[in-house]
Amino acid sequence: MTEREGEQRPALTHVDADGAVLMVDVTDKQATTRRATAVATLVTRPDVIDLLVAGELPKGEALAVARVAGIMAAKQTSALIPLCHPLPLSGATIDLAPQGDRVLVTATVKTTGVTGVEMEALTAASVAALTLYDMIKAVDKHASIEGIHVVAKSGGKSGDWIAE
Amino acid sequence: MTEREGEQRPALTHVDADGAVLMVDVTDKQATTRRATAVATLVTRPDVIDLLVAGELPKGEALAVARVAGIMAAKQTSALIPLCHPLPLSGATIDLAPQGDRVLVTATVKTTGVTGVEMEALTAASVAALTLYDMIKAVDKHASIEGIHVVAKSGGKSGDWIAE
Amino acid sequence: MTEREGEQRPALTHVDADGAVLMVDVTDKQATTRRATAVATLVTRPDVIDLLVAGELPKGEALAVARVAGIMAAKQTSALIPLCHPLPLSGATIDLAPQGDRVLVTATVKTTGVTGVEMEALTAASVAALTLYDMIKAVDKHASIEGIHVVAKSGGKSGDWIAE
Amino acid sequence: MTEREGEQRPALTHVDADGAVLMVDVTDKQATTRRATAVATLVTRPDVIDLLVAGELPKGEALAVARVAGIMAAKQTSALIPLCHPLPLSGATIDLAPQGDRVLVTATVKTTGVTGVEMEALTAASVAALTLYDMIKAVDKHASIEGIHVVAKSGGKSGDWIAE
């Protein structure tokens, strides 16, 4: 079973026979084009969303800050997640869709590499959402971030996959 | 209104009069003892929780990895969240409570500094949860991280606060 | 003579009697409020400035990216400049003034610390300008960054100072 | 038009149709040998140059510090410049030529990768110059860094190029 694709056998891949954690050996895996998309949702109040999008921010800089933070975090994924392999990212986009009392964050990351980029997409979406949280926390103590998960991936041995 | 405590006036604190983002000036704030606790929940399947906790991991190293990742991420918060001030953390703990189909991650961070440490606690909880996600993603493509929010903070001008 | 203020005696402060470099001992210096402002100028063509500011960027995100990059770089100064002391920054702003064929970048950084923050302001201004350069390099190979220097500082033993 | 080579059409490459910034998708670009050379000039006083080169520094360590700082910064470029792709650098040199009242910094960076290395060369030259500035700022408040620009690049679709 390979590191990132398998789901057939219920076993953790980041531990050896003795239970010690490791960075899995992917030396023999093929470098292919891979893509992953993950989402996160910042939940707050409608009036806070107004502030973020329009109110005091004619230039929309708040959203730009979150976008930049997400892209930069994608590049730092292997320094944050201990057992994650370093990957040469070949592209990253962060889409921010404010609506009602929330902002839906969608991060898409691409690489030509030997492992998938789910963790990079998840990290990008999480940090973009945390950055939005940082900017609104003074006006909403009760905000939360919900539903961080992978919605699609392609490339690698397991082929394309979209969350139903 | 100060940066991290205010909630009286609905205005974003990280933008100036022209709408440009900035790292807020906290030079005149008092350095006091501050603490924040935040949570995140990894949601997966009961059999995956078994793997994480006991199955193949007699040493419990999977949880230790997440704990370490969360503590280290707390220290990197100001490098990840663009407008966050650097703070000299004086303590950090990550509690991991596996139960049923999920793991509740609780991060508590302390400082003697001029701003609160909510972002540090949120970042620690998020990265610990992402690290758990990384270790189980090969056996559960449908896992998600839910309910990232602050549950308590103390210190600073706004005094103690616990989420109801 | 102290590290950052002196100018009376023409001697380098980052080397010992044997000529070996070191991070100067500032243990006995007083932590005071300090501020520094530095500038950098990106020089390109008027049509490129139009693109940056208005043309394809209705949201002005290009400028926001440079602003964020400058603020984040200010926080990384002691990791980039080998003999620079780590300082707890208490505020940072990046002003971007596009006009004619150029953008004037002005970075202001504050701390309550034992050394001045000139290097933080200079690093912030430089990285903000490099970030603008990155975004326009596909349309102008001949751009350059000019005039990086400190324009004002306050706090510390040497008192306030403004470049004539 | 590709990301780093084009100059035919005056359009910014780091923004999508909606004006949102992104890290451009270079997945389909060919990895080729690429090289870029950039310069920066530290301008100070002749007596300060003497100090840097000979006076109190028999071992020339001041120049070595700047060289090391430039090389290390080249490797951090994608962590500093938000929309820059990570690249596996295959070589880096920093030449420092002191003369009269200035030091000419020339950085050359190489990679086998999918984008050019102009930003790496520019970042290396800038940080080496900032490091020199840090070491002389106690003896010259009026120093500046001038003329940061690319002087030559090779590899990639646009072929070789030397600034006239």
Next chain:
Amino acid sequence: MTEREGEQRPALTHVDADGAVLMVDVTDKQATTRRATAVATLVTRPDVIDLLVAGELPKGEALAVARVAGIMAAKQTSALIPLCHPLPLSGATIDLAPQGDRVLVTATVKTTGVTGVEMEALTAASVAALTLYDMIKAVDKHASIEGIHVVAKSGGKSGDWIAE
């Protein structure tokens, strides 16, 4: 002579003809599978080893922390060692063998790249040992780390090699 393999001619490879240091140009080297194993030994007292392994640590978390620290440090090697090339690590394991008054740390690192990974293995072993030291320093001021060296490498032009 290539950078990492040669031993025929006694010359340093990280300096040019003028004695200036540089990051050696490895652009023309072949990317091949490479592996290196390095060791380090933490020397303390038997009762301290008991504490590390069993006493207060039913979960064995102390060893897990050191393992994680070593793996993460391997990924940061090129940011720590100035003239070291960045490499895409494809695997890393840290074995910790406590016995008597010491812990033998063995780090194995793999890559498909253009230079060897001795420095990555050495850095991983060193940081894992330093992390153990950090956890015991309150109970043993006299601990030390001994015998950091490469014990085996394979791949690259010089072929396989095992320390006698």
Next chain:
Amino acid sequence: MTEREGEQRPALTHVDADGAVLMVDVTDKQATTRRATAVATLVTRPDVIDLLVAGELPKGEALAVARVAGIMAAKQTSALIPLCHPLPLSGATIDLAPQGDRVLVTATVKTTGVTGVEMEALTAASVAALTLYDMIKAVDKHASIEGIHVVAKSGGKSGDWIAE
């Protein structure tokens, strides 16, 4: 018993009652001036030492590179050693004494902070020694780093201490 000074009771300080690791709470400790000195020894051959010091390095840049690497690593200690507190270093020096077949590395680090700086001094000495190793590994596969330990510390509750 406090974190860094105690030695009376044989117990690990980085674990809680349940055996989970944590970053110890030092919020209530006094910030005082603290200093630590640590050493490391690179062991190689006399002819290699000649190369490092004089042979091809008229400018002595090899030693300067190691010095810079050690100083920069001291500043990164809390990012490398997972349970280490971030500290505002107020000074750092690296002394390199080549003699016979070895180089003795001595790192001294100072802070005004709430914990000791032994780990910073040990990390600085280790990384400086690893940097020397990197520069000689092409001419000596059998080099090793020995005797990394603390030789003196001052400040904090336990008072001054010198290894006998």
